[in-house]
Amino acid sequence: xxxxxxxxxxxxxxxxxxxxxxxxxxxxxxxxxxxxxxxxxxxxxxxxxxxxxxxxxxxxxxxxxxxxxxxxxxxxxxxxxxxxxxxxxxxxxxxxxxxxxxxxxxxxxxxxxxxxxxxxxxxxxxxxxxxxxxxxxxxxxxxxxxxxxxxxxxxxxxxxxxxxxxxxxxxxxxxxxxxxxxxxxxxxxxxxxxxxxxxxxxxxxxxxxxxxxxxxxxxxxxxxxxxxxxxxxxxxxxxxxxxxxxxxxxxxxxxxxxxxxxxxxxxxxxxxxxxxxxxxxxxxxxxxxxxxxxxxxxxxxxxxxxxxxxxxxxxxxxxxxxxxxxxxxxxxxxxxxxxxxxxxxxxxxxxxxxxxxxxxx
Amino acid sequence: xxxxxxxxxxxxxxxxxxxxxxxxxxxxxxxxxxxxxxxxxxxxxxxxxxxxxxxxxxxxxxxxxxxxxxxxxxxxxxxxxxxxxxxxxxxxxxxxxxxxxxxxxxxxxxxxxxxxxxxxxxxxxxxxxxxx
Numbered sequence: 507x508x509x510x511x512x513x514x515x516x517x518x519x520x521x522x523x524x525x526x527x528x529x530x531x532x533x534x535x536x537x538x539x540x541x542x543x544x545x546x547x548x549x550x551x552x553x554x555x556x557x558x559x560x561x562x563x564x565x566x567x568x569x570x571x572x573x574x575x576x577x578x579x580x581x582x583x584x585x586x587x588x589x590x591x592x593x594x595x596x597x598x599x600x601x602x603x604x605x606x607x608x609x610x611x612x613x614x615x616x617x618x619x620x621x622x623x624x625x626x627x628x629x630x631x632x633x634x635x636x637x638x639x640x641x642x643x644x645x646x647x648x649x650x651x652x653x654x655x656x657x658x659x660x661x662x663x664x665x666x667x668x669x670x671x672x673x674x675x676x677x678x679x680x681x682x683x684x685x686x687x688x689x690x691x692x693x694x695x696x697x698x699x700x701x702x703x704x705x706x707x708x709x710x711x712x713x714x715x716x717x718x719x720x721x722x723x724x725x726x727x728x729x730x731x732x733x734x735x736x737x738x739x740x741x742x743x744x745x746x747x748x749x750x751x752x753x754x755x756x757x758x759x760x761x762x763x764x765x766x767x768x769x770x771x772x773x774x775x776x777x778x779x780x781x782x783x784x785x786x787x788x789x790x791x792x793x794x795x796x797x798x799x800x801x802x803x804x805x806x807x808x809x810x811x812x813x814x815x816x817x818x819x820x821x822x823x824x825x826x827x828x829x830x831x832x833x834x835x836x837x838x839x840x841x842x843x844x845x846x847x848x849x850x851x852x853x854x855x856x857x858x859x860x861x862x863x864x865x866x867x
Numbered sequence: 868x869x870x871x872x873x874x875x876x877x878x879x880x881x882x883x884x885x886x887x888x889x890x891x892x893x894x895x896x897x898x899x900x901x902x903x904x905x906x907x908x909x910x911x912x913x914x915x916x917x918x919x920x921x922x923x924x925x926x927x928x929x930x931x932x933x934x935x936x937x938x939x940x941x942x943x944x945x946x947x948x949x950x951x952x953x954x955x956x957x958x959x960x961x962x963x964x965x966x967x968x969x970x971x972x973x974x975x976x977x978x979x980x981x982x983x984x985x986x987x988x989x990x991x992x993x994x995x996x997x998x999x
Contacts, residue, residue: 558945558947615918616918616919616920616926617918617919617926618926618930619923619926619927620927700918705916709911709912709914712911713903713908713911717897717902717903718897732930734930734933734934735918735919735926735929735930735933736916736918737933738933738936738985739916739917739918740916741982742917742986743914743916743917746914747911747914756940757943759943797876810879810880812878813876813877813878813883813886814876814877814878814879815875815876816873816874816875816876816877817873817875817876818875818912819875819912820908820911820912821894821903821908821912822875822876822890822891822894823875823876825890825891825893825894825897826876826886826890828893829886829889829890829893835882836878836882836886839882840878840882843882
């Protein structure tokens with residue numbers, strides 16, 4: 507990990523509004539802290555809210571004000587409007603904004619007005635932060651271009667890291683046994699939020715299960731906190747379609763998550779707005795063939811490692827899923843490409859870039 | 868099926884060659900055999916998602932009702948006690964399994980009732996909003 511002398515002598519602290527279990531941004535903060543400490547830097551996470559499961563992993567965010575001295579690097583993970591932004595503005599340079607994208611508020615119309623308001627506020631705050639950062643990092647080129655369009659001067663891409671240690675856990679047998687039964691398992695991982703267009707995942711699965719292979723099921727792994735109206739709407743669509751075989755897994759442990767990836771035959775993503783899409787990298791890591799709609803940062807994250815949907819023709823996508831499941835050559839080729847692509851997000855691939863970027867501020 | 872005839876997906880490189888054609892041939896065959904018809908494709912593809920078409924205040928009331936309708940959705944079992952925690956979790960898990968046997972039918976009935984009530988509530992709140 508050479509070339510990071512500047513990093514070793516510094517404190518590099520991270521600021522996040524929420525440190526939540528299973529959340530991609532929180533996981534990125536934890537992985538970065540581990541890497542920064544391995545590089546010799548003093549590194550802490552400061553957060554406004556901390557999940558009970560991550561108790562002790564972060565300090566109250568207001569303490570960063572006293573901690574930040576000359577030369578201390580503050581990384582602010584930004585994805586929604588919050589009180590934390592006010593504190594970040596008061597910190598001395600060098601300050602690095604890490605932009606994870608903000609979902610356009612329109613997606614939350616008819617689902618949660620408060621979340622829509624926070625997203626709109628986040629976009630306002632983002633504009634105002636142009637004058638408050640030495641460097642603006644984005645976890646994809648898609649996000650970086652948004653920053654550049656808003657007038658951020660110094661921008662760069664630092665992708666989200668895949669920490670392989672987190673996935674070296676035993677699968678959960680009580681989950682694995684009943685679902686490894688010869689049925690085809692579709693998988694979608696991620697919060698039940700409208701921008702992910704899970705209704706479109708349901709439509710693809712409808713054509714597959716109803717007209718191609720009834721011995722199949724769809725796992726929807728992810729929580730619906732604050733998105734309960736959307737969650738109910740999805741269940742009503744399932745009811746109206748007369749569709750069975752859909753399992754809402756909700757919040758899962760890391761071992762359960764790994765089990766779902768191991769059970770999956772195909773990963774389906776119909777999202778229309780993604781700043782990065784961590785589940786794609788996870789699916790690639792596990793060699794699960796991916797069918798994903800080309801929106802936001804999805805084509806960039808996926809690279810050449812999956813089937814990229816250009817137009818939502820649900821019956822045709824279902825047929826493609828069938829081919830991916832039935833054709834071992836196609837399936838193996840996609841899995842191999844996925845594994846190779848996932849390696850590009852491993853710490854050993856990303857750390858030199860992190861060191862260079864930190865050395866530049 | 869696309870009226871323009873353009874591919875609906877892309878798989879890069881050699882492995883993707885011919886996949887679009889094969890997928891289309893499979894779908895055409897299914898249509899020809901009557902397993903699937905274009906009306907069904909159009910009906911499902913255009914099916915709208917029914918969220919909430921009312922004001923913010925009514926939406927928030929409805930959202931809160933949506934939180935708890937699934938009475939059988941139970942939180943993860945945890946214990947914060949350092950040493951006996953895992954044992955307590957194991958005991959709770961066994962107890963929950965035993966209780967599930969006793970309560971499953973009641974939960975199911977309550978869940979059905981709540982679901983129907985939720986749909987009626989949404990209709991009423993939306994209608995109220997439309998009246999102003």
